[in-house]
Structures are given as C-alpha cells and as structure tokens.
Amino acid sequence: MARAVVNVPATVKRGEIIEIKTLVQHAMETGFRRTQLGELIPRDIIRLFVCTYNGAEIFRAEFHPAISANPLLAFSTVATESGTIAFTWTGDKGFSVTQSARITVV
C-alpha cells in the first residue's frame, strides 16, 4: 500500500481548531507527459480525498492533474470529541489508501 503520513495532535481541548496535515505517496501522472519515443503516458492520479471524524465527513477534496506528486493537503477542523479521524485517498487504477489517527479531546 502506498505510504501516507498524517499529522493530528494527540490531545486537544474541546472546541479548539486543529490543523491537520496529510502527505501521501503518489506520482500523480498528469497524462500530458511523453516518453522519449513520443508515446503519451496515461493519466494516473488521485481523484478524491475524504476525511471523517467518528464517521462524519468533515472535509472533502477533488484533485486534478495540477496537484503536485506526493500530494500535501492541510486543512482545519474543530476538536469536538475523542475518537478517530480517518483519511481516504482514492484514484485511478483502483488506487485506495486509508490512514487514521486517534484524537483525545479533553
């Protein structure tokens, strides 16, 4: 499975806004590059990123070929309760990676 790294603070005060940073390993082949023989290399990118917090969707992103390889995405959410924040990347050729992090809200 492709490597993904997420950065979620382990313990947070209720109501605090936290910044989540995510990084996933993917070449994000644009579909515009050619080999030295002139053949077009087909598009192969991550299309969708979804983040859920104890099962409820809190953030969603649609990627296009202009997103750099090994995509970084940072966004915010309000720390409402303890539980699990889950991250899913899906894309071409059946690409699917999930990662999750536990958060304790005090």
Next chain:
Amino acid sequence: MEDAIRKVTGGAPLRSGRVKLDVPPLIDNGNSVALAVTVESPMTPSDHVKAIHVVTERNPLPNVLSVYLGPRSGRARIATRVRLADTQNVIAIAQMSDGSYWTDSVHVVVTLSACLEEALV
C-alpha cells in the same frame, strides 16, 4: 479557464475580497509550488465557506483543486502544492453558504515548465 469558472459560479458575479491566495510570485520549480487559500468567515452553520476552487489561466487543464468545507472546519484555510506550467495568473474562488462567490488572484512567474515536461527515461 472562463468555462471552468462559470461551471463553479453558474454565472453569478465574482466579488473581490475576503479571499487571500498565497502563492510565491517567483518560484524555484513549477512542479511543486506552495499554495494556500484563507477565507474570512465565521464558519458558523448560518455563515460559512462551502467550497474553495483553485483554477489556472495557462495550465493544460484549468482546474487544480476543489475542497468542500463546512461549519465543522472551524477555519477556512487550506494549503497544498501545485504544478504550474507557465508564468500565469492563479485564481481562488470561495463559494459561501449565502450563495455569494468571492475571489483573489496572484500572478506567478514560472521559470521552468512543469506539466509539459518530457519524461526522462
């Protein structure tokens, strides 16, 4: 790019302000350009940013990223890294819960092309 923008706004007017697009004006390499968008908004259930769209003027495809936020976001701010094929304008559009659209744009000088590069075998 105008078509891509119209698809987002449905023809509604784009207002300047509230949106801040952060992209360096001169970059090391067009393959990976740091980009952040911040939108002024209380992010309450009745007044929040629903979506942020980033488009470019001169990439092979205009759309770059669309993100969908809500009151649970707390803050309307996202950051990522994008590919820019040429010196051009980059535009961010924020779609608000009240149906209004706000925008900011930055002119970026790119000294090395990203998307149209030959693959090194």
Next chain:
Amino acid sequence: MPGPSGAGIPPGERRSGYEFMSRETRAMQDDDVTNPGMLWVLDGEALWNRKDGAAGRACADCHGDARAGMKGAAARHPAWDAASGRPINLEQRINACRVGRQRASPLAHESRDLLALTAYVARQSRGMPVDVAIDDRTQPYLDAGRATFTRRQGQLNLACAQCHDERWGQKLAGSTIPQAHPTGYPLYRLEWQSLGSLQRRLRNCMIGMRAEPYAYGAPEFVDLELYLMWRAHGMPFEAPAVRP
C-alpha cells in the same frame, strides 16, 4: 591558462544548496510532516525491520535500532571496503550486506526499496558533520574524483569546477549556481517529483553538459562521490533534503 585546481571551496565559505533555495522550498525540507522524502524514510524503516533473503535476517537483526547503529554512517560514506579493495558508497554497502549477509538479491539502482533503505540510513546522520576518511588507501580514489571534477567534458567542454568552484552564486538561466555539495542525499528533487540518489543528480549534470553520463554504479561515480564528500568536509548532513 591553468585549469581549476580542485582544491575546493575554503571551509569558511562553504554553503549548502539549502541556502540558495526559496523560503518555501526550505520550509518543505524543514518540516518532517511536509517533506516528501520522509515517505521514503518511513518505507525504509519498514524494510530495515523486515526479514529477507535465504538467511531470513532483517537489517535490524545484526545492526539493531538504526537510530543508534547507523548514526554517522551516511556522513562517512564513501568508505574503504576491504572486500572490494576500493571505497564504496552507501548504496553499495547496503547491497553488499543484502548479498553477503542476508543472502538476498541486490536491489536495483534507483529502485524504490534501495532509495527507501538509503534514505532511512542517511536520515540517521542528519545534523552530523560530513567526514569521509582520506588515507593512503583512499587517496588515489579521491585524486581520481578530483580529476573528474576539474576536467573539461562533453560538447560544452565544461568542467564541474568552472561553475561550482568558480561561479557559484552567479546565475545560469533563471537559477542560481550552487556550490554542489552532496550533504542532502538521497533527496527529493522537485524536478524529479521523487526521491533520488546523488548518482542520479550527477547523471543529470553530465547530460546537461552534453557529456556521456557514466552508468549507475560506475567506479568513476563513486570516486566523484568521495571527492564531493571530501570537498564538503565538516558541513552538516541534511538528508533527506529537498531541492529544486
């Protein structure tokens, strides 16, 4: 007019490529959470702990925790290898262990696994001073590397030293010429959108000079790596770095 001496840049004037980058690219390197090179480092950690080969051994079985066992190793390579009778680089050392100790097949040049292991080992030297051993055994190889660095090559008839010793800080097209120190390898190059080795970068340089690049693993490259590390003596190791 005599050619460049290959004496290198005086210690007080040595500056890493890091200092020639934009603020944004430096920020990308500084934060382990946003440095794409860390994706390979994490893969490397998994490989370090995975049993492999006919001997069914993991790197960890002999070397223990890499954070202790590999501290400083990357900052000291290329290093003398008695078995091959010449200095070898970190990638070659890893493959020598795979073949000799794990009884596994060697990892291919620039393969994902070799880059991951090299990145993981190199990461353990971060912050340490570059310090390759030059003695009677390694001196001839250092001299060979220096000769490559100072010799005019390719259709452009340029020597590496002409740009990197004599004109660093000046502009070549839109870019500032760096001093060409290997302190960050393997590194994530924005141009490649991937992690890559020093030899990959050297091949890019030679192609840029319109010279025939040496093959991966060529002794000329390892000699040149030894010279470049000697030339960067004392500079802090930064792997995995990010560069344009």
